[in-house]
Amino acid sequence: MHWLLSGALSVEKLTVKIPDLPPSLDGVRLVQLSDLHYDGLRLSNQMLEKAIAICNGAEADLIVLTGDYVTDDPSPIYQLVKHLKNLQATGGIYAVLGNHDVYYQHSQTVITDAFTNIGIQVLWNEIAYPLGQDLAIVGLADYWSGEFKPAQVMQLVDEAIPRIVLSHNPDTAEFLQKWRVDLQLSGHTHGSQIVIPGVGPLVVYYNKFTRKINRKVRKYIPFLRANCGKVVRHWEWAQGFHTIGTNQLYVNRGLGTYPPGRLFCPPEVTIITLVTSM
């Protein structure tokens, strides 16, 4: 994807208060990458290398990857891991899979094995404690995979322990209100790609417009065939920080770009500092 269509890479920095975070973890730094869609079309090697350099420059305690590493065929993962093996974080690198990472039946195994071989741990309804027992990292199966069953995994975390939840699709935040989620990190939306400043995602208006056109007619018109309503229900969570009840959500705009490109919605590396909130 040419940079004119993707826009320049942006670094978003935020500080998030985490209840019960022990003083020893005050100031812990997480770096998030999402939605690389590394398939030869949607992410250039130049931008990928730049993003990796930013991640390493942030001197992260943890690097988290929130899904969609490929688009359909999983084989580009073998080239992608040649780049991602250069990522460095003192506490390690943790990943969840997105809907595109389970596109074919064999995709999940191919991607999980490729990541495991370079030391990236894939969490599929699993919990890790890379910074000690006082902070849990929960990685959930993709929302659409048929294996999104948070009840099984969330109940395994001590209620008194703060937890970061990695979940590709931000729509899961609605469902996850049943549990304590100190910070959910998601991607999937690409920030909606086209944003009208001061108004919001263009896709919301696109969906309203296309719904007025007969479906039989719509499928013959190029640009009106897509059903963007299916991508995500909560377009209001398409990017950035949100509070949902007592839970907190951050949605990364991703690195990869689908046609027709991005407008006022640059690809993103997120640097998150966690601070104690008593």
Ligand SMILES: [Fe+2]
């Ligand atoms: Fe994606």
